[in-house]
Amino acid sequence: MIVLKNVSKRYKSDVMALSNINLKIDKGEFVFLVGPSGAGKSTLVKMLLKEIEPTQGRIIIDNQNITNIHRRKVPYLRRKIGVVFQDFRLLPNNTVYENVAFAMEIVEATPKEIRRNVPTILSLVGLSKKAKSYPEQLSGGEQQRVSIARAIINNPPVLIADEPTGNLDPETSWEIMRLLRQINRRGTTVVMATHAKDIVDMMQQRVIALENGLIVRDEKRGGYGYED
Numbered sequence: 397m398i399v400l401k402n403v404s405k406r407y408k409s410d411v412m413a414l415s416n417i418n419l420k421i422d423k424g425e426f427v428f429l430v431g432p433s434g435a436g437k438s439t440l441v442k443m444l445l446k447e448i449e450p451t452q453g454r455i456i457i458d459n460q461n462i463t464n465i466h467r468r469k470v471p472y473l474r475r476k477i478g479v480v481f482q483d484f485r486l487l488p489n490n491t492v493y494e495n496v497a498f499a500m501e502i503v504e505a506t507p508k509e510i511r512r513n514v515p516t517i518l519s520l521v522g523l524s525k526k527a528k529s530y531p532e533q534l535s536g537g538e539q540q541r542v543s544i545a546r547a548i549i550n551n552p553p554v555l556i557a558d559e560p561t562g563n564l565d566p567e568t569s570w571e572i573m574r575l576l577r578q579i580n581r582r583g584t585t586v587v588m589a590t591h592a593k594d595i596v597d598m599m600q601q602r603v604i605a606l607e608n609g610l611i612v613r614d615e616k617r618g619g620y621g622y623e624d
């Protein structure tokens with residue numbers, strides 16, 4: 397589902413953020429991306445989202461080489477990759493319903509499709525009753541559920557979660573993990589960058605550890621491996 401071939405990223409500052417990364421993630425996998433601060437996790441995530449380009453190498457997602465697709469086509473990557481961030485990034489002046497619907501409008505879904513799919517996905521994330529609420533009226537966990545609904549509304553084969561529990565208390569974090577795992581069980585490949593040691597240790601999923609731009613560990617059922 398995700399293939400990186402000899403991918404390197406050198407920033408202008410001459411920092412080698414990623415060095416010749418080779419990686420294959422299969423359809424339906426749940427993968428934790430771990431490693432100390434500065435290891436290259438964000439760089440990898442940003443390249444998958446095409447926010448930055450690799451200096452070298454190729455990235456293939458769902459059989460499509462995304463390395464050289466046209467800028468104009470980037471919004472359509474959202475059909476392939478949903479994304480969830482630590483800070484939710486919801487539109488503050490739009491309701492829950494509108495926040496999710498907006499993701500469908502971007503890929504030019506019809507009003508009929510939007511009216512059909514948004515309630516379904518809000519029900520899946522347990523927010524049917526909050527459809528008319530605004531983000532500031534919601535708890536952190538609820539806001540993250542909206543952001544997850546928005547990420548999966550176009551049914552992408554891949555969901556990238558960048559520190560999705562970073563702003564949440566442990567109990568709420570587990571609720572979010574349960575939801576991500578549920579989405580994963582329905583067939584979505586999930587890649588989650590995280591510092592949440594307890595979660596990684598408990599979930600026993602594939603763990604890829606980066607340090608200084610290199611993959612230093614890749615375990616089928618691994619733990620967090622660091623003390624922080």
Ligand code: ADP
Nearest residue numbers: 407409411413432433434435436437438439440
């Ligand atoms: P992580 O997400 O694991 O903390 P990053 O991908 O953010 O790691 O950073 C990897 C390396 O690249 C670090 O040395 C960081 O300082 C450097 N880096 C990240 N972004 C930039 C940038 N925009 N310009 C220059 N160097 C950067």
Ligand code: ADP
Nearest residue numbers: 566567569570571573574577578595598599600
């Ligand atoms: P599995 O992968 O075993 O089918 P899950 O992905 O739902 O199940 O959960 C992964 C692990 O996380 C399990 O070992 C489970 O006990 C643990 N877990 C789930 N929810 C919580 C929680 N609220 N607090 C602590 N551990 C939890």
